[in-house]
Amino acid sequence: MCAHILGAEAERDLKARYGGLPEGGLGRRMPHKTISMGAKKKRKHKDGYLWYHKGLRFECTQCGDCCTGRPGNVQFTSEEGAAMAAELGMEEDDFYEQFASPAHPAGTWQMGEVSTEYGFDCLMLGRCEETGKTFCRAHSSRPTQCRTWPFWPENLTSERAWKVAASECEGIGRGSFISLRVIQEQAAETPPWGER
């Protein structure tokens, strides 16, 4: 799909779900007469594109901070539960008994947690004793909300929101640029609040 069309769809989705992208920018706050040609060009540029149109840097360091700490809510569907059980080589019933509990809305599940020295670890979280890095035991089939982090719609509403997310995730701002198309696909896939 054309990135421009996808951008418009994602913007509409953001507006519907989160009240829209922030208006303004430096150009809009300046009195019209004092706006130079360069500023005008810049304003047009800002209005026509999302603030992250060039992509965003992200590379997970496997610090594990998003899978532990404060009590969290990692919600997933029955399909995702079946996929995780298969990845772990378990019967679905055993998987739910050991790792999850029913959540709302009906048909969704919540991953269990355990209190550790690091905080409340998701029960899928593993730690490598040698490197200190963490990993998800069901990485290939992990819940959508885990897979689409940090490109959640609310983190993309403004550069400020992205910086707030970066304060909790050291992988934001690292590595190579993730393209606008991938960012928007992941944001669109992220379940709405209440289902994560």
Ligand code: SF4
């Ligand atoms: S907090 Fe960010 S860098 Fe750390 S494990 Fe989670 S996604 Fe990766």
Ligand code: SF4
């Ligand atoms: S399911 Fe995996 S990726 Fe998601 S919070 Fe748990 S350990 Fe982290």
